Amino acid sequence: MAPLKRRAKRIKTEDLKEGENSAATVDPDARRRAGPTERGSPPSTKHIGAHLSIQGGIWKAVERCSAMGGRSLALFLGSQRSWKRPALDPSAAAQFKERCAQQGFDPAHILPHGSYLMNCGSPKDDVFEKSQAMLVDELGRCRALGLSLYNLHPGSSLGSISTAQCIQKIAGAIDHAHRQVPAVVTVLENMCGQGSTVGGEFSELKSIVEQVRDQSRVGVCLDTCHAFAAGYDLAADGGVSAMLDQFDTEVGLHYLRAIHLNDSKGPLGCHLDRHEDIGKGQIGMSAFRDIVNEPRLDHIPLILETPGRPGFEYAEQIALLYSLIERK
Ligand SMILES: [Zn+2]
């Protein structure tokens, strides 16, 4: 494993192009200074974190996040391979809640990610029913973990039903789950518009939101890679602000519950879901600087789902993002 010193140096010399961020002399402790443990100044209003593994126990994700200086996190609620999972162990749930309290994580900054197996808009009856049941199960797990938000990929028509029909199914599955499990807010993620997935356009997200019965229990998470791949030009001057303006007009900013921070390997409008490390892709560093300095994104989880590379893993990317915040 590379020693910390070398990793810090790599961020300075290789990962920041000259002139892109003259103030970004990142060192391994930058995240601590900008983050929750900063001494002598108020903690940042930005909650930057990452999607972390639950291997070894669901509470481990909280420990991993805290160890890397994260202030928000995402996690899966179980295996991504199986429709049927063992019930959540109450002692694991208790440990999870204990770690959250110890490390100072507010449930509002934790956004579990739904299983990739689900398609709540599926035209196939068996898949739709299994997805609907899994949505109930996952919202129940959120409740048991003391969490209030849950992130869902809306679904896909598979090209055999219309987008409108698919949206109706998705909203129906969410309503069904909301009737079974109280309180948890279902947060729809924007997609990159690949194939027949729904949710690449803000207007599609709006349609789902509108059809969900309890609008106080539905929200949106904007993934920057997906948005860019869907054609929202975050790399343009003022692109982040323009996207948020458009989101506000088409959906409403009060529905925005989280951001997934990912650069994109593919170009604008490519409709490919290829995440890249921050500043290493087609979106580029200046959009991420705008994001961490955007007051409309205060107090919500800003979560990395980047592949990482030697010397530029989550910890370094979190530190880099905190270093881009301009202090007033
Ligand atoms: Zn996702």
Ligand SMILES: [Zn+2]
């Ligand atoms: Zn993605």
